[in-house]
Amino acid sequence: MSGVRVLVGTRKGAFVLEADGKREKWDISGPFFGGWEIYHMKGSPVDPNRIYASQSTGWHGQVVQRSNDGGKTWEPMNNKFVYDGVPGTHQWYDGTPHPWEFKRVWHFEPSLTDADTVYAGVEDAALFRTTDGGTTWLELSGLRGHGSGPRWQPGAGGLGLHTIILDPSDPKRIYIAISAAGAFRTDDGGESWKPINKGLSSPYLPDPTAEVGHCVHHVAMHPARPGVLFMQKHWDVMRSDDAGDNWREVSGNLPTDFGFTLDVHAHEPETVYVVPIKSDSEHYPPEGKLRVYRSRSGGDEWEPLSKGLPQSDCYVDVLRDAMAVDSLDSCGIYFGTTGGQVYASADSGDSWTALAHDLPAVLSIEVQTLK
């Protein structure tokens, strides 16, 4: 029988939520790694029982955890992330040069074809890869070697590489995004990279349409439409139909186009979800109403989804990696909040229920659809 496993990374540990295919009764296990920040967990598409977790604290740095049994037990793996060569400098918040320093892993992206191969997006921004299940990590230094690194600058949360998208139709094509550098693409398996930010405009840059420097919050892609990308930028929801070469704004009638997360329906490539947040200085929903917005037309026209979500006095945030979808029929949508709630919709967003009310602040959500 099918089932769903929701991997929840929080400010104080990891939680695993599981249900059968009806998605009515949920079992919550955890906290795993209590007291540690879990920026992200993700399972291998090849072997769903293989899950990688990024565990860190400001005191003790980065730990990599691996489970081979669907999150029941965990094993610490190698946590040695060493930049290739002399890392050099990026921009600090005030534009001055600042040395590149490894801080943490923001995102793990397991390979589509090999359970031992995983990409890691880290802060300060770089892309690492293991091909031995986390025993060793090597930087794909062509990204930082692109030449624009000295112009990258940290967003409020740090200079994090937070989005990694593997193209299922082309194993050599990878998209990544960095706050605040922008989006980049490789077409040769990570050897060389190009910025793909044409069409983005960011008024906080001296040149608002600069090649790099944009605070891209998240990018999502439907696997059946690998050339179509959706982006939640600092402000603006954007869309590209040519693999990121050009972007156009599709914020349309959203109440605010600031936000962090977005995702695409599992079966409808033109159905997109965002969670509008009031502004860059007020990280909570407009009017104190938590609403997911859905576009069935690939952007521009959006409808609020609020059934089951708090519609008064709600001042939580939904972070960039805190939304995911399952691939059951109908598609399930999941997101977590900084207030510790995990909300789920088993009907493509029409109605929502809270799977958990009182977890620590949710940093990330990933969903595994189990056969």
Added chain:
Amino acid sequence: MIRVMLPAHLRNLAGTGSEVTVEIQGPATIAAVLDALEAQYPMLCGTIRDQVTHERRAFVRFFACEEDWSHESTDKALPDVVAQGKEPLLIIGAIAGG
């Protein structure tokens, strides 16, 4: 035998109680203790000191015999009572909220 007190996060990570013991060859220094500790508990690599430079992590401190050893050379000989296992070396997470 040298006794080492670990902070809570590292006890959880290493799956130990609050205190562990390590055996070292040669002079009892913080560097030697950390070498032995990391050999015994590989998951602690990088959590107390940098894996490449061996520089102490900024929010970790070392105490021994009610003295702060955080800024001493890690090659300096620890007090005899620590070397003899009568007093522990304390590895402390700095008070930094959380």
